[in-house]
Amino acid sequence: MKKRKIPMRKDLLTDTMQPKKDLVRIVVDKEKNVSVDPSGKKPGRGAYVSLKPEKIAAARKSKVLERSLGVKVADEFYDELFAYVDHQKARKELFGDQK
Template sequence: MMKTKKIPMRMCLGCGEMKPKRELIRVVKSKEGDISLDLTGKKSGRGAYICKSVECFEKARKARKFERSFSCMISEDIYNSMEGELRENE
């Protein structure tokens, strides 16, 4: 009997769907309180996940899901730079 490797699942903050972690983009809040996209998935800090679509990012942004997830206010500048980075990688 072969043991299949368990695929880690995460929920997208935008659409609320559970998807394999590999298909999502991690948003990280570091110990210093910096919030950024973590395209490698290796940065340390509190993570939240969104689909690789700007649409899901917008939904999560509008519903203030990132603020809730990291329990802090997030400035427009940070959102705009994350969105720019996301559009580059789409």
């Protein structure tokens, strides 16, 4: 059986290459709206961040998303991102790595 290639993406927060399924994509569209992209297929400029809530809190302080995406990121978005990442982490712990 042929071994499948695992897509890798660079985590903006830790500056390391990780499997795409272990990251979440943040996207900014033409209207400068920033959103979480769970499917990874929304059009626009994207950046990948890890599914670690403590890294999201650090990103809020360092404003690394704003520098990478080139737009002002609202505090409400960081709250939404933190909730999404926290939910995904709990889900992964509960159900394991399925697919």
